[in-house]
Amino acid sequence: GQQVMQIPQYQHVQEGEDFTTYCNSSTTLSNIQWYKQRPGGHPVFLIQLVKSGEVKKQKRLTFQFGEAKKNSSLHITATQTTDVGTYFCAGNSGGSNYKLTFGKGTLLTVNP
Amino acid sequence: GAVVSQHPSWVICKSGTSVKIECRSLDFQATTMFWYRQFPKQSLMLMATSNEGSKATYEQGVEKDKFLINHASLTLSTLTVTSAHPEDSSFYICSASQTSNQPQHFGDGTRLSIL
Numbered sequence: 001g002q003q004v005m006q007i008p009q010y011q012h013v014q015e016g017e018d019f020t021t022y023c024n025s026s027t028t029l030s031n032i033q034w035y036k037q038r039p040g041g042h043p044v045f046l047i048q049l050v051k052s053g054e055v056k057k058q059k060r061l062t063f064q065f066g067e068a069k070k071n072s073s074l075h076i077t078a079t080q081t082t083d084v085g086t087y088f089c090a091g092n093s094g095g096s097n098y099k100l101t102f103g104k105g106t107l108l109t110v111n112p
Numbered sequence: 113g114a115v116v117s118q119h120p121s122w123v124i125c126k127s128g129t130s131v132k133i134e135c136r137s138l139d140f141q142a143t144t145m146f147w148y149r150q151f152p153k154q155s156l157m158l159m160a161t162s163n164e165g166s167k168a169t170y171e172q173g174v175e176k177d178k179f180l181i182n183h184a185s186l187t188l189s190t191l192t193v194t195s196a197h198p199e200d201s202s203f204y205i206c207s208a209s210q211t212s213n214q215p216q217h218f219g220d221g222t223r224l225s226i227l
Contacts, residue, residue, distance in 0.1 A: 033215055042205055043156065045215045088155065090216075098144045098209060100216060104155045 002027050004091045006103030014111050019076040021106035023089035030094025032065055032072045037105070038085040046074075046087075081110050115139050116208050118219025126227055127198060133191045133222045135206030141186035142208035146216065147179070150203045162189040196226045 003026040013019055023032065031050045035043035047056055049065035049072060056063045062075045076083055086107045090100040115138040123131050135145055143164050148156040160181050161169040168181035178200075180192040189208075193200055203223050207216040 035218075042218045042221045043207075045217060048215050098146070098216075099158065099161060100146075101158075102156045107153070 002091065002093055002101045004089060004101045004103040006089055006106060008106055009104060010107045010109075012109045012111065013079050015081060016078050019079050019083070019108055020073055021087050021089075021108075022071065022073050023091070023103050024071045025091045025101075027070070027091075027093060029069050029091045031092045032069075033090045033092065033100065034063060034072075034074055035088045035090060036085050037088065041085075043088060076108075079108070079110050081112050084108060084110050114210070114215075114217040116206065116217045116219040118206050118222055120222060121220060122223050122225075124225045124227065125196065127196065129196055129226075131193045131196055131224060133193075133204055133206070133224075135189045135191070135208070135219050137187045137208045137217075140208075140210050142189075142210065143186060145183060145189040145206055145208045147181060147189075147191050148205045148207065150205060150221075152203075156205065159191075193224065196224070198226045200224065201226045 005024045007022050031048055033048045034046040037043045047063050052069050053067045054065040060077045064073045086105040088105040089103045117136045117138055119134045145162040147159045149159050150156050158171050159174045162181045162183040164183045164186050170176050183189040203221050205221040207218045209216045
């Protein structure tokens with residue numbers, strides 16, 4: 001079945017440093033979604049990428065979808081302590097299938 | 113918009129008890145809802161896809177008779193953990209989306225502890 005690999009598993013940075021997490025799917029995706037889960041909380045939707053090569057920005061966050069629609073990345077510029085949490089990518093293979101396949105997530109910790 | 117409510121937030125009960133968890137989409141209709149299980153510091157594992165008016169579709173390895181899912185209306189799905197045992201202790205989260213290829217919106221989750 002479809003697999004979504006995500007690296008790194010953990011990332012610890014100093015406040016102000018940049019951070020990137022990468023996702024790679026074993027199959028071509030219809031779209032990819034990114035979620036953030038704070039410790040003790042539930043996943044919160046961040047963004048959805050649909051088009052090949054798409055790049056979207058949300059303030060200090062930049063999301064990219066690969067040309068082949070099999071990989072994606074999330075880059076945070078100048079991290080802040082509020083960025084702490086686990087970032088998950090989730091791939092949707094499309095069609096009538098609503099299912100998302102989640103990556104294992106990247107836990108980001110930020111040292112003030 | 114797109115608010116999903118999940119209840120209860122915490123459950124602590126004795127082994128052998130059945131526990132029912134509700135998931136409601138408050139401001140939209142969800143033909144399909146999803147139930148996930150998450151172990152500490154791990155990713156979300158899809159347990160089943162809940163379809164309004166029909167039987168749920170379970171993922172491989174998930175016991176249908178153990179985890180009963182009912183999707184009675186376009187805004188409500190329930191997960192019942194039957195005869196729960198300590199190994200069923202986990203964080204259960206539901207999600208819903210308005211249509212296919214739309215983002216899933218998650219409930220707050222239910223922390224289930226079986227003593």
